[in-house]
Structures are given as C-alpha cells and as structure tokens.
Amino acid sequence: MTKLELLPGGRQPRDVVQVESLSVNYGARVVLDGVSLRAARGRLLALLGPSGAGKSTLLHCLNRMTDLVPGCRVEGTIRLDGRDVHRAVPVTMLRRQVGLIFQKPNPFPLSIWRNLELPLREHVTSNRAELADRIEDVLEAVGLWKEVQGRLDDRAETLSGGQQQRLCVARALTLSPKVLLLDEPTSALDPVATRVMEDLITRLKSELALVMVTHDPSQARRLADDLAVLVEGPRGGGIIAEQGPTGQLLERPAHAMTVAYLGNWRSR
Amino acid sequence: MSVLTRRLVASLPGAAVAITTIAAGSLLWGLGTGAWARFSLGFFTQAPTGAGRTGGIAPMLFSTLVVVALALALAAPVGLGAALFLHDRLESARGAGRVLVRTGVDVLGAVPSIVFGMFGNALFVRTLGFGFSLLSGSLTLAIMIVPLLIRVVVSGLETTPEAHLQAGAALGLGRATMVRAVLLPAALPALVAGLVLGTARALAETAALLFTSGYADRMPASVWDSGRTLSVHIYDLTMNVPGGNASAQATAAALVLGVFIVELLASGIVLYISRGRSQGEDA
Numbered sequence: 001m002t003k004l005e006l007l008p009g010g011r012q013p014r015d016v017v018q019v020e021s022l023s024v025n026y027g028a029r030v031v032l033d034g035v036s037l038r039a040a041r042g043r044l045l046a047l048l049g050p051s052g053a054g055k056s057t058l059l060h061c062l063n064r065m066t067d068l069v070p071g072c073r074v075e076g077t078i079r080l081d082g083r084d085v086h087r088a089v090p091v092t093m094l095r096r097q098v099g100l101i102f103q104k105p106n107p108f109p110l111s112i113w114r115n116l117e118l119p120l121r122e123h124v125t126s127n128r129a130e131l132a133d134r135i136e137d138v139l140e141a142v143g144l145w146k147e148v149q150g151r152l153d154d155r156a157e158t159l160s161g162g163q164q165q166r167l168c169v170a171r172a173l174t175l176s177p178k179v180l181l182l183d184e185p186t187s188a189l190d191p192v193a194t195r196v197m198e199d200l201i202t203r204l205k206s207e208l209a210l211v212m213v214t215h216d217p218s219q220a221r222r223l224a225d226d227l228a229v230l231v232e233g234p235r236g237g238g239i240i241a242e243q244g245p246t247g248q249l250l251e252r253p254a255h256a257m258t259v260a261y262l263g264n265w266r267s268r
Numbered sequence: 269m270s271v272l273t274r275r276l277v278a279s280l281p282g283a284a285v286a287i288t289t290i291a292a293g294s295l296l297w298g299l300g301t302g303a304w305a306r307f308s309l310g311f312f313t314q315a316p317t318g319a320g321r322t323g324g325i326a327p328m329l330f331s332t333l334v335v336v337a338l339a340l341a342l343a344a345p346v347g348l349g350a351a352l353f354l355h356d357r358l359e360s361a362r363g364a365g366r367v368l369v370r371t372g373v374d375v376l377g378a379v380p381s382i383v384f385g386m387f388g389n390a391l392f393v394r395t396l397g398f399g400f401s402l403l404s405g406s407l408t409l410a411i412m413i414v415p416l417l418i419r420v421v422v423s424g425l426e427t428t429p430e431a432h433l434q435a436g437a438a439l440g441l442g443r444a445t446m447v448r449a450v451l452l453p454a455a456l457p458a459l460v461a462g463l464v465l466g467t468a469r470a471l472a473e474t475a476a477l478l479f480t481s482g483y484a485d486r487m488p489a490s491v492w493d494s495g496r497t498l499s500v501h502i503y504d505l506t507m508n509v510p511g512g513n514a515s516a517q518a519t520a521a522a523l524v525l526g527v528f529i530v531e532l533l534a535s536g537i538v539l540y541i542s543r544g545r546s547q548g549e550d551a
Contacts, residue, residue: 063438065434065437065438068434068437091440092440092442093440094440095437095438095439095440096439096440099438099439100438102431102434102435102438104431106429106431106432106434106435107435108432108435108436108449108450109432109450109453109454110449110450110453114449118439118441118445118449119439119440119441121445122439122440122441122442122445123440168435171435171439172438172439175439175440
C-alpha cells in the first residue's frame with residue numbers, strides 16, 4: 001500500500017462483521033436460511049457455491065443493499081464492529097463503512113475525477129486541496145495514478161474494463177471503509193486485468209476486512225484466507241455447508257455437499 | 269407470396285418516403301415561391317400596415333419569441349421536476365398506479381389546444397386579472413407543453429442504467445447528488461428533444477393564444493401587453509383580411525424557417541451530447 005491510511009484511528013476489533021442466523025426471503029421464496037459467519041480485518045473471506053445459493057444476496061445484506069429490493073425480508077442479526085446494522089447504524093453511515101464492488105465495473109458517466117469527487121464531497125470534504133490529495137491517494141492505492149494522472153478529466157468510460165473496475169475500488173476507498181464487499185469482481189475482466197485486480201485485492205487485504213463472492217475455487221485458493229461454501233438447503237434457501245480456513249477446506253472438505261460441489265474442480 | 273406481391277411489399281417503404289418527401293417539398297416550394305417576393309429586411313424589421321396586407325411582421329416575430337421563450341422557461345423546470353418525481357414514484361408504484369399516472373399525463377398531452385385556451389382565458393386572463401397578455405399566453409402554452417416534456421423526460425430517465433443507480437446507493441449518495449450527477453446528464457438529450465417538440469408545438473399554436481395573448485398587432489411594451497404571434501397573424505390574415513393571403517403565405521414561410529432553425533440547433537445539441545457519450549463508450 002501507499003501512504004493511504006484506509007483505517008485512521010486505533011486497531012479495529014478482529015471480527016468486524018458478525019452475521020448470526022441470517023434468513024432472507026424474496027416474497028415467499030427463501031433465499032438464505034439461517035446463515036452465520038464472521039469476517040475479520042486483515043483477512044479475506046470468500047463465499048463459494050453454485051449459482052442460486054444466495055452468495056450475492058448474503059453479500060448485499062451486509063451493507064443493506066437488499067433494502068432496495070421490493071418484497072425482500074431480512075431476519076437475523078448483522079453486526080458491524082458489534083453494532084446491529086439494522087438498529088444501531090444509519091444506512092448511509094453503513095454504506096460509507098462497507099463498500100461494495102459489483103460484478104461489472106459501474107463508474108458513473110462522468111470524468112475520472114468526478115467519479116472520485118462525488119462520494120468525497122457528499123461525505124468527507126469539499127476542500128479542493130483535500131479532495132486532490134485524497135483522490136491521488138486512492139488512485140495510488142489501486143495502482144491507477146500513473147495511468148490516469150494526465151487525464152483525470154477524461155470520461156471514466158474511456159478506461160479499459162480492468163481500469164474501470166479499479167476505479168470503482170478507488171471510489172469505494174475514498175470513504176475509508178472498514179469492509180469491502182466484492183461481488184465476483186473479476187468475472188467481467190480478461191485474464192491480464194484479472195491478475196492485476198487480484199494483486200490489488202491481495203494488497204487491500206492487509207488494511208480491510210474483505211468478503212468476496214466467487215464461483216472459482218482456484219481464485220478462492222489464490223486470494224482467500226477463509227472460505228464459506230453456500231449450497232441449497234432443505235427449504236430451498238442457501239445454507240452454509242461448511243466454513244473454515246481456505247487450504248484446509250479445499251483439501252479436506254468434511255461435508256458431503258462441499259465434497260459434491262468441489263468434486264469437479266478437484267478432479268481437474 | 270408471388271414475386272409481384274413481394275416486389276410491391278418491398279417497394280412500399282420507398283414509396284412512403286417518396287410521398288412524404290413530395291408532400292413536404294410541395295408545401296415548402298409553394299410557401300417559398302409565394303413568400304420570396306415579400307421577403308426583405310424590411311419584412312422582418314417593420315410593423316404591419318394595411319391590416320397586415322403590407323409592411324412587415326416585426327411585432328409578431330417579437331411576440332412569438334417572447335411567448336415561446338417564456339413558455340419554455342416556465343415549462344422546463346416544472347416538467348423536469350415533475351418527471352423526476354414521477355420517475356421515482358413510478359419506480360415504486362405497482363401496476364395500476366403506474367398505468368393511471370401515465371394515462372393521466374398522456375390524456376393531458378392529448379387535450380385539444382382550444383380547451384387549454386379556454387382554461388387559460390378563465391384562469392389567467394379573467395380570474396388572475398392578467399388580461400390578454402403575452403404572460404397569459406406563455407403560462408397557457410407552458411401548461412400545454414408540460415405533459416409532453418414529462419412524457420419525454422421520463423422515457424429518457426428510464427434509460428438510466430440500473431448499475432449507476434446501484435453504484436450511487438452503495439456509496440450512500442443522497443438523492444440530490446444522484447439527480448445532479450447521474451440522472452440529469454442521462455435525461456439531457458430527452459429534455460432537449462422535449463423542448464424542441466414543445467417549441468414546435470408552441471410556435472404552431474393558434475387557438476390557445478387567441479384566447480389568452482390576444483391579437484394586437486403592435487409591438488408589445490412588456491409581458492403584460494397583448495401581442496400577436498406569427499401563427500395568430502397567419503390565421504387573422506387568412507380569415508379576416510381580404511387580400512391578406514400573400515402576407516399570410518410569407519408569414520407562414522417565416523414560421524417554417526423558424527421551426528427549421530430551432531430543429532437544426534436542437535439536432536446539433538443532441539448530436540454533440542450523443543457524440544461525447546459514444547466516444548466514451550467506444551473507447
């Protein structure tokens with residue numbers, strides 16, 4: 001990392017995110033069924049599992065993006081630094097502290113500078129010098145500064161897909177989040193851009209609590225410290241079949257459903 | 269399907285274009301040839317004489333510019349604000365509510381202009397005491413244009429990618445920031461298109477203005493004065509002034525020329541905005 005201090009202040013508690021008995025319904029459909037997990041600062045937790053197991057829904061619950069889904073009902077407890085995110089943390093404050101990176105890069109149709117300036121002006125500062133410093137810091141942090149420093153007024157869409165995704169990470173970092181949620185962040189990128197993005201994720205791990213959805217056990221092995229395997233439970237909603245340290249879980253899965261899910265990958 | 273039928277079907281679009289072009293060309297040719305003899309600098313800068321048979325159209329040109337500009341200035345913020353509000357509400361509204369609001373806006377947009385004229389006459393001219401004035405005409409035209417603007421801008425807002433809205437929500441950006449930074453730029457081409465359509469409708473309007481801005485053919489001193497727009501002048505020359513057809517034709521040509529210039533300017537603006545975007549998307 002560069003001079004950027006992502007977490008000003010003292011040490012954070014080890015478990016930044018605690019999820020207890022989380023159930024989510026979309027109308028009558030059960031999407032998650034009693035999920036519990038923890039995410040710690042300085043570690044990356046990967047959520048692995050088949051499509052439809054509720055991985056992205058679980059991720060989106062952590063910063064209450066599920067509030068935007070009509071008919072979505074969330075039960076159970078999610079704590080950020082010990083505080084209930086539904087009762088004790090205003091949603092705007094929560095989303096400042098828990099950033100979210102989507103599958104496809106989604107910069108605003110504005111200049112590179114404006115993409116980074118918007119969240120800063122909204123939540124942090126409107127001082128021009130401070131804005132410039134902070135924008136340089138986050139672009140350095142994601143390895144984009146040298147690539148874009150002469151063209152900050154260019155539209156963000158003029159960047160390549162990989163650069164756009166790193167810009168989106170930089171945009172989230174402007175708010176000094178405690179947690180960064182990554183929803184299959186490399187699924188829309190080519191192999192070279194994927195490698196650059198994975199290097200960035202590895203660097204960010206030392207500063208933040210990271211939770212990442214992935215379909216790729218190999219990527220989970222490369223990046224994740226901890227792994228949670230979500231599968232479809234008996235009531236149709238996603239349950240965590242197994243969770244633990246990545247190496248151990250991938251090499252010696254204990255649960256039959258994990259073995260079944262990882263079977264194809266392990267036989268490669 | 270026989271070869272002959274296939275050929276006939278294939279030639280239909282070309283025939284339709286040809287018919288439209290010939291009709292528009294004939295109209296413009298007729299107007300142009302009739303008007304050419306009357307067109308001079310004086311025609312655009314002098315007041316009418318002989319009840320409009322001779323002289324120029326300067327007061328009408330000025331009244332038209334004032335009425336249309338004022339109507340657009342009033343309608344644009346109201347239409348844009350209403351479109352943003354309805355876009356938000358339509359997003360969350362269930363099926364029946366959504367259909368009801370859309371139908372309401374569409375019906376309002378389809379109300380004949382003479383009905384708006386009667387409404388404007390009752391409200392602005394008599395109840396509010398603005399009298400027959402450019403202001404009464406502008407307010408009436410603004411009310412006529414607003415439904416059109418709402419419909420066009422809401423359609424534009426609906427093209428805002430969901431990804432941008434989600435990105436804003438994930439960053440905890442407030443509604444005002446999202447509107448200013450994301451929704452308004454997305455709706456800009458639609459707003460320009462709506463304003464062009466509104467301008468065309470306002471320029472062509474006669475019935476509503478007869479009842480509100482009146483038809484005094486002198487140069488208005490202020491927006492409280494009665495004023496005659498180009499379309500009302502054409503109506504008056506054709507219907508009430510014996511021997512006024514030549515002037516009516518020349519005025520009509522000037523009106524069409526005005527619409528053409530507005531269209532050209534607006535197309536240029538839309539092209540400029542679209543080119544900026546597509547350059548971004550192509551890269």
